[in-house]
Amino acid sequence: MTTAGTPTLAADxxxxxxxxxxxxxxARPGTALLMHGAGNSGRHRCLPLARELAAAGCRSVVFDFAGHGESTGELGQLSLARRARQARAVLERHAPDGPLLLVGFSMSGQTVADLLGEPDIGDRVRAIALGAPAAYARDVRELPFAAPEFTATLRSPGSWRSSTAFETFAAFDGRAVLVLPEMDEVIPAEVTNALDAALRTRAAYTRLVLPGADHMLGTWLSGHPEHRAQVAAALLGDA
Structure with a gap:
């Protein structure tokens, strides 16, 4: 396989x-887009899985959202809506046509749903993988992460129930893989259970629970090649 240096893309x-x-x-049609989570995360956490997919013949792309890694911007000014716009721009540059596989860790579980909800992208998606995914209230989509209203809504019990992710995933009829750590100290079990129920509606669904893993699944998978191969095989339909 070959890995490009660090091309930059002007977007948003x-x-x-x-x-x-x-x-x-x-050996596989299309491209996999892998998206990291929030906080101090970055594309480096997705690279081991991207390389695993490439070793199986699938072209893969990873990137740093604004305010992360080597991208410009301030993390506090990022929002869920901006994340979706940035991911879309990466697809337009590096995968303008052909089938898509979308992979999202933690906060990017919502980003996967947002991309699926855009018909011109969603119609191309053949498979998704969600690693310890989160879901967010509709009302916070445009709010910068530093806005007090964003945090206040997240702390409001059950606010996540209004997320668009549930209806979007329930309508998805491609291949879907839910990858969960044995112990998740970040995502409430009721969120995970609701996402699980949505994914079971129409998708060809696989649920993987990784023993010993924690919420930082990208980092954990980098040190556990056997489980990384398992996730890749499930996403590609080889499992």
Whole structure:
């Protein structure tokens, strides 16, 4: 396989750092887009899985959202809506056509749902993988993460129930993989259970629980090649 350096992409008023991992022998149609979570996360956490997919013949792309890694911007000014716009821009540059596989860790579980909800993208998506995914209230979509209203809504019991993720995932009829740690100290069990129920509605669904893993699944998978291969196989339909 070959890994591009660090090409940058102008999008949403920022410069986004991207890495494209090309398989040595392309054996799968389309491209996988892998998206990291919030906090101090970045595309480096997704690279091991991206390389695993490329080793299986699937072209893969990872990038840093604004305010993360080597991309420009301030994390506090990022929002769920901006995340979706930035992911879309990466797809338009690096995967403008053909089938798509979307992978989202933690906060990017919502970003996967947001992309699926855009018909011109959603119609191309053949498979999704969600690692310890989160879901967020509709009302916070446009709010910067630093806004007090964003945090206040997140702390409001049950606010996540208004997320668009549930109806979007319930309508998805491709291949869906839910990857969960044995112990998740971040995502409430009721959120996970609601996402599980939505994914079971129409998708060809696989649920993987990784023994010994915690919420930081990208980092954990980098040190557990056997489980990383299991996740890749499930996403590609080889399991």
């Amino acid at each position: 008023g920022e410069r986004l750092a991207c890495t494209v991992v090309e398989p040595a022998v392309p």
